[in-house]
Structure formats: C-alpha cells, structure tokens
Amino acid sequence: MTTIDTLIDAETIAKRVEEMGKQISQDYAGQEVVIVPVLKGSFMFAADLVRHISIPCRMDFLGLRSYEGETSTGVVQITSDLTRAIEGEHVIVVEDIVDTGLTMEYLFENLATRKPKSVKLASLLHKPARTTVDIEIDYLGFTIEDVFVIGYGLDYDQLYRNLPYLGVVRSED
Numbered sequence: 001m002t003t004i005d006t007l008i009d010a011e012t013i014a015k016r017v018e019e020m021g022k023q024i025s026q027d028y029a030g031q032e033v034v035i036v037p038v039l040k041g042s043f044m045f046a047a048d049l050v051r052h053i054s055i056p057c058r059m060d061f062l063g064l065r066s067y068e069g070e071t072s073t074g075v076v077q078i079t080s081d082l083t084r085a086i087e088g089e090h091v092i093v094v095e096d097i098v099d100t101g102l103t104m105e106y107l108f109e110n111l112a113t114r115k116p117k118s119v120k121l122a123s124l125l126h127k128p129a130r131t132t133v134d135i136e137i138d139y140l141g142f143t144i145e146d147v148f149v150i151g152y153g154l155d156y157d158q159l160y161r162n163l164p165y166l167g168v169v170r171s172e173d
C-alpha cells in the first residue's frame with residue numbers, strides 16, 4: 001500500500017507563494033520581467049506565483065529533463081526551448097526544487113550565452129543536504145530535509161503532480 005504523508009499543506013504553500021510574488025513585485029518595481037517556469041515540475045508554483053506579481057511580466061517556458069524516477073541521471077536535456085530571445089531582458093527562472101544544483105548550474109550557464117540583462121532564480125524548494133553545486137536562490141519558498149517530495153507540480157514517475165500540497169510517499173507492504 002502507498003501512503004502519502006503531508007510535508008507542507010496547501011495553505012502554508014499559498015501564504016509563502018504570495019509573499020514571494022509580492023517581494024518580486026517590489027524588487028522589480030518600474031521594470032518588466034520575463035518569467036521562465038521550468039517544466040514540468042514548476043507549473044503549479046509558477047501559476048500561483050504570477051498571480052501575485054503585479055509588475056508587467058511576459059511568460060515563456062523551458063522544458064528540462066534531469067531525472068528519471070528517484071535517481072539523478074546527471075544529464076540535463078532541454079526538451080523544449082524558449083520561444084523568444086531574452087537579450088537585454090530581466091529574467092526570473094521559476095523552478096520547483098534545487099537538489100544537487102546541477103540542473104540550475106547548467107541552465108544558468110546556458111541562459112548567460114543569450115545575454116539577458118539579469119537572471120534570478122525563484123525556487124519553491126531547496127534540499128541543501130544533497131547540494132553539490134552552490135546555486136544562489138534569490139527567492140526561496142521552503143528549505144526541506146533530504147526526502148523525495150511529490151505533489152504541487154512535482155512527480156514520481158509522472159504521477160502525483162495534481163496534489164494541491166507537498167507530500168512524501170511512504171511505501172508499506
């Protein structure tokens with residue numbers, strides 16, 4: 001049998017995401033930004049976050065694949081690229097979770113070659129226990145223990161993304 005323990009409930013997530021959106025709006029007051037959610041895991045976080053961003057923002061999406069199941073492949077692949085140039089733009093990458101940091105290291109190096117005015121990172125979660133590359137997270141939702149989380153956009157073998165809260169799968173016989 002599979003049981004899901006709640007790690008962070010929907011109400012707590014909503015409150016924190018609202019704060020993050022307001023902070024971004026304040027920090028970029030008077031400017032425009034390009035919000036770049038990294039698919040698929042950040043779709044729910046990004047959708048909630050932008051509802052609390054009050055400055056003009058465009059959205060473009062990036063598909064990255066870095067994991068199969070629970071095991072890091074160590075290989076990052078762009079499965080779907082941005083549709084517009086970001087040269088001279090303020091970019092905010094929206095990610096679900098920074099774990100080893102390898103995915104964001106790859107992405108930030110890649111985006112830098114496109115000459116944006118600035119690139120910042122908003123990540124819902126950070127798992128510092130597994131960090132191998134130090135990544136600066138400009139807007140962070142929650143720091144969590146070394147557990148495999150699902151829900152609120154995050155999957156386990158493509159399942160559970162639809163859960164409105166963050167949970168941990170507990171397998172029992």
Ligand code: 5GP
Pocket residue numbers: 041066067072095096097098099100101102103104147148149150154155156
């Ligand atoms: P990193 O390159 O930082 O190790 O991994 C980042 C990516 O790994 C995340 O965008 C996410 O897709 C996946 N990932 C890392 N930890 C977890 C986790 O606890 N749960 C889920 N569902 N995905 C994770």
